[in-house]
């Protein structure tokens with residue numbers, strides 16, 4: 001039996017991060033968590049590129065351009081979609097998730113889904129460096145693991 005290695009060695013890797021500015025109080029913390037975790041795994045500071053977009057709905061477009069550029073080994077998409085009074089939340093969540101999944105599946109590099117979809121601001125903050133952890137840091141773990149896994153196939 002062959003078991004492929006699970007590695008979080010980020011040395012020499014180039015990572016793109018797309019961050020939605022909507023609910024910036026949350027997404028800035030997701031970004032901080034992602035960058036800190038990437039640096040923890042030896043991704044060089046000048047090998048991390050951050051692109052800010054207006055909202056989660058704009059993430060798929062920019063993530064596709066980052067992925068297609070050939071400049072990055074992996075991409076992290078970060079956002080915070082918080083339910084309001086109308087059904088707009090449902091559409092933003094669904095189309096953002098669908099668009100990012102399509103880029104990850106059909107693109108050349110792995111894309112991490114780091115978009116919080118919550119009912120309240122407190123739930124989002126909890127998952128952006130609070131008791132619920134940091135989804136940005138989780139995505140940093142995942143993108144390095146996926147890059148290193150795919151190198152073995």
Ligand SMILES: Nc1c(NC[C@H](O)[C@H](O)[C@H](O)CO)[nH]c(=O)[nH]c1=O
Pocket residue numbers: 020022023054055056057058079080081082083092
């Ligand atoms: N309500 C939230 C949004 N809405 C904005 C959309 O993402 C998009 O920018 C707009 O519809 C224009 O295309 N975005 C979030 O990231 N989070 C929200 O809670």
Ligand SMILES: CC(=O)[C@@H](O)COP(=O)(O)O
Pocket residue numbers: 081082083084085086087088089090092
């Ligand atoms: C997730 C959203 O788009 C949300 O902020 C919109 O709020 P509302 O449904 O009250 O217009």
